[in-house]
Amino acid sequence: DAMVIQNPRYQVTQFGKPVTLSCSQTLNHNVMYWYQxxxxxxPKLLFHYYDKDFNNEADTPDNFQSRRPNTSFCFLDIRSPGLGDAAMYLCATSRRPGEREGRDTQYFGPGTRLTVL
Amino acid sequence: DQQVKQNSPSLSVQEGRISILNCDYTNSMFDYFLWYKKYPAEGPTFLISISSIKDKNEDGRFTVFLNKSAKHLSLHIVPSQPGDSAVYFCAATFDYKLSFGAGTTVTVRA
Structure with missing residues (x-):
């Protein structure tokens, strides 16, 4: 089945220790999103990729970065996690706007629960 | 600034009865509205949507109503089933970015 996959499902990190969360999709969607x-x-949108174009939300802290090496994968990097960054992180995908069917419907992965000690 | 609001954090309904979830929005630019369902420890699952050019969309037990003049939409679930117990998020979009409400937790009692 086509789907959005997030790894790991649960991540524990130490205060200040960099962490990377992973998302992959088999839907071949153009747009990928990260939410906290x-x-x-x-859910609060952090940023999204429209193909290779990165779009950051104005209030997303610099501590959060993202990479999309190809259509299928997208990563969320938290450079120096603080206690306030403990949350569920959701990845989602959608088709390119303008396509006729369900153009704005986003499909979510199961999320990664991040704990900061 | 919360552009999508779900003012009822919880709803309890008896099995077989109707569940009505409400949602208000403030941004008149929104042109597409969605409802998502979320179980604990899972991501939101798309449930039903409606375009701003319509006022009703139905899919099985789920019906979404849109009142653009009031900037209000609602989700009706008839009949409610135990498996419907979950958190329901209302969302709205234009330019393909979603704004979510805070969610309503629905509990269906046997």
Whole structure:
């Protein structure tokens, strides 16, 4: 089945120790997104890639970076995790805008739960 | 600034009855609206959507209603089943970026 995969599902890191979260997709979608979700809050968009074009949200801290080496993979790098970065991180994909079917529907992976000690 | 709001954090409904979830938005540029369902420890799953040119969309037990003048949409689930117990997120978009509400936790009682 076509899907969005995130690894690992659970990640524990130490305060200040860099961590990388991984996302891959078999949907061949053009757009990939990273969200941060804290308990009882709405998912918050961090950034997205439209093909190879990187689009950062204005309020995303510099501590968060992303890489998309090819269509299928996208990484979230947290350079120096703080206690406030503990959250669920969600990856999502969508088709290129303008395509007729479900153009804005985003498909999510299962998420990575990040714990910062 | 929260552009999509779900004012009811929780909803409890008896099995077989109707569940009605509400959502309000402030940005008149939104042109596509979606509902997602989320189980614990899983990512949100797309449930149903509606374009701003429509006022109703139905898919099986799920119906979404859009009232553009009131900037309000709702999700009806009829009949509610135990497997519907989850968190439901309302989302809205233009320019392919989603804005989410904070979610409503639905509990279906047997």
């Amino acid at each position: 979700q804290k308990s009882s809050q709405a």
